[in-house]
Amino acid sequence: MFKLQNECENIIINEDYLELEVDVDGHLDLNITNKKSCNVFVKIKKARSIYVSIEVMENTQCTYLIYNDNNAPLITNELYKVKKGAILNLAACDINQQKCKRHIKVDLIEEFAVCNFKSAVLCNDEMHYQIAINSCYANTTGMMENYGVVLENGKYYMDATGKIDKGAHGSKSHQASHALCFAHKQQATILPQLLIDENDVEASHATTVGSIDDNQLFYMQSRGLSAKEAGALLTLGYLSFIKDIIPNSQLQEYLDQEIESKVNSIC
Amino acid sequence: MSILKIENLHVAIDDKEILKGIDLEIKENEIHALMGPNGNGKSTLLQTIMGHPKYIVTQGSITFDGNDVLKMTVDERSKAGLFLAMQYPLEIPGVTNSDFLRAALNARSEKPVSLFKFIKEMEKNIAELQMKPDLAHRFLNEGFSGGEKKRNEILQMRMLKPSLALLDEIDSGLDVDALKIVANAIRSLQEETKMGLIVVSHYERFYDSIKPTHAHVLIDGKIVMNGGQELVAKIDNEGYDWLYKQLNIKPIVQTNIQPTISLGSCGANRGK
Numbered sequence: 397m398f399k400l401q402n403e404c405e406n407i408i409i410n411e412d413y414l415e416l417e418v419d420v421d422g423h424l425d426l427n428i429t430n431k432k433s434c435n436v437f438v439k440i441k442k443a444r445s446i447y448v449s450i451e452v453m454e455n456t457q458c459t460y461l462i463y464n465d466n467n468a469p470l471i472t473n474e475l476y477k478v479k480k481g482a483i484l485n486l487a488a489c490d491i492n493q494q495k496c497k498r499h500i501k502v503d504l505i506e507e508f509a510v511c512n513f514k515s516a517v518l519c520n521d522e523m524h525y526q527i528a529i530n531s532c533y534a535n536t537t538g539m540m541e542n543y544g545v546v547l548e549n550g551k552y553y554m555d556a557t558g559k560i561d562k563g564a565h566g567s568k569s570h571q572a573s574h575a576l577c578f579a580h581k582q583q584a585t586i587l588p589q590l591l592i593d594e595n596d597v598e599a600s601h602a603t604t605v606g607s608i609d610d611n612q613l614f615y616m617q618s619r620g621l622s623a624k625e626a627g628a629l630l631t632l633g634y635l636s637f638i639k640d641i642i643p644n645s646q647l648q649e650y651l652d653q654e655i656e657s658k659v660n661s662i663c
Numbered sequence: 664m665s666i667l668k669i670e671n672l673h674v675a676i677d678d679k680e681i682l683k684g685i686d687l688e689i690k691e692n693e694i695h696a697l698m699g700p701n702g703n704g705k706s707t708l709l710q711t712i713m714g715h716p717k718y719i720v721t722q723g724s725i726t727f728d729g730n731d732v733l734k735m736t737v738d739e740r741s742k743a744g745l746f747l748a749m750q751y752p753l754e755i756p757g758v759t760n761s762d763f764l765r766a767a768l769n770a771r772s773e774k775p776v777s778l779f780k781f782i783k784e785m786e787k788n789i790a791e792l793q794m795k796p797d798l799a800h801r802f803l804n805e806g807f808s809g810g811e812k813k814r815n816e817i818l819q820m821r822m823l824k825p826s827l828a829l830l831d832e833i834d835s836g837l838d839v840d841a842l843k844i845v846a847n848a849i850r851s852l853q854e855e856t857k858m859g860l861i862v863v864s865h866y867e868r869f870y871d872s873i874k875p876t877h878a879h880v881l882i883d884g885k886i887v888m889n890g891g892q893e894l895v896a897k898i899d900n901e902g903y904d905w906l907y908k909q910l911n912i913k914p915i916v917q918t919n920i921q922p923t924i925s926l927g928s929c930g931a932n933r934g935k
Contacts, residue, residue, distance in 0.1 A: 609753075610716065610717075611753055612753050612755055614713075614714075614715050614716065614737060615749070615752070615753040615755070616755070616763070617714075617736070617737035617738045617741070618713050618714075618737055618738075618740075618741055618746075618747050618749075619741055619763070619764075619767040619770075619819060619823065620738050620741035620742050620767045620770040620771045620823070621738055621766060621767060621770050622736075622738050622770070623736075623738075625738075625766060625770055629758055629762070629763065629766055630755070630757070630758065632757070632758070632762075633755065633756065633757025633758035633802070634757050636757070637757070
């Protein structure tokens with residue numbers, strides 16, 4: 397296990413997946429150079445402010461799962477640069493009961509760079525996300541999927557931007573964001589934006605914000621689940637896809653248990 | 664002995680009265696066929712017994728083993744032994760069939776059900792219903808064919824073992840072979856547990872397999888005739904016209920007004 401250090405650079409990974417436990421404020425700088433593909437699990441345990449700077453090198457594939465298990469409010473500034481032919485699979489999992497403000501910027505800086513971004517958020521406080529995937533070069537692909545479950549004290553704000561710069565022809569920018577609220581008084585705001593400066597491109601956005609479907613709830617209750625149990629099961633169904641981002645059964649089992657216990661304790 | 668007793672039940676949806684005074688008693692080991700033209704209140708009755716919040720009971724009572732069902736929440740009704748196999752089972756994305764069923768079983772027992780026992784029981788029932796083995800791991804009813812959804816309802820019923828099951832057109836969407844499999848699965852559970860059944864279907868073929876002990880015809884929110892298997896056969900042969908004439912009832916004319924559908928609009932700022 398690697399501990400976060402200020403200005404760590406060029407960390408060499410020799411394992412199935414690398415686990416980084418963040419327990420101080422600071423910078424996380426990673427340029428993985430000696431691997432064609434790598435998986436990194438970043439667990440934020442104790443920090444208030446983190447700066448992330450990651451480059452995905454030419455023709456490599458990197459998967460990052462950033463799991464916020466912080467016991468205090470957190471602010472992050474994250475910058476990812478994806479080079480030629482590289483694939484960045486980036487996932488954010490925030491299921492703790494703390495304020496959170498994340499600013500995530502992904503620049504697809506060379507041809508055929510790809511970013512697949514996914515987020516799973518269980519929101520019981522103010523959670524503010526600003527996520528932008530920028531196609532800065534031709535034939536790049538930015539995909540975004542966001543899922544948020546908003547509980548009684550939650551305020552979920554998702555500003556999701558897909559940007560295609562002038563000259564980035566043949567690029568794709570697609571995004572879908574969904575928020576599930578447990579009651580009418582909860583706040584969920586999704587701001588899907590497509591900023592397109594080129595003609596020969598593909599772009600789309602989809603957004604849903606809604607409360608639990610009464611008929612779904614009735615169906616589950618009719619099998620003996622209380623409203624609370626049904627809500628917890630629906631929440632797990634909504635968020636637990638995030639555990640499969642890194643294909644390692646031990647990590648998946650760990651995340652499965654973590655998510656289930658957090659959901660059951662909060663919902 | 665489990666007894667469901669419905670007395671003078673009046674039910675409304677959006678201030679429109681649908682059920683206009685139903686009296687019915689179903690005892691353990693009895694199989695009641697509930698027939699009637701579409702749109703006359705059969706599904707409303709079953710959904711009301713199960714406690715769907717859309718249906719408002721304005722008058723009357725429902726008791727199960729002497730307990731006031733109308734005071735129970737939906738999950739309490741299920742735990743008391745009632746089960747509704749739905750005409751249109753809901754799709755629940757993200758929740759697997761097996762997780763759902765295990766949660767439902769755990770919700771009604773003090774100790775969590777052993778995983779080994781659960782898997783064994785589920786596999787046995789899946790095989791009996793000739794369902795695809797991967798169905799347990801797929802999201803609840805999502806992407807299921809009409810027939811698969813109906814079999815899945817019966818799978819849940821067999822796992823939960825209710826004292827009284829309400830089957831709402833469980834035969835619709837099933838081919839001839841599937842109908843036989845589902846009917847056998849219902850019948851075998853009924854023989855094993857002696858559960859009571861209220862079965863809504865339009866087809867004698869299904870009732871032939873289920874073998875109802877009682878039959879009722881529900882028209883315009885009221886039970887207008889009671890009988891046995893012979894009543895099912897007569898309706899299958901002659902329809903409902905003879906009943907309308909005999910009882911001097913006017914059939915309800917179904918109005919099929921299409922609601923206005925908004926196609927929505929894209930929120931993107933197109934600029935000028």
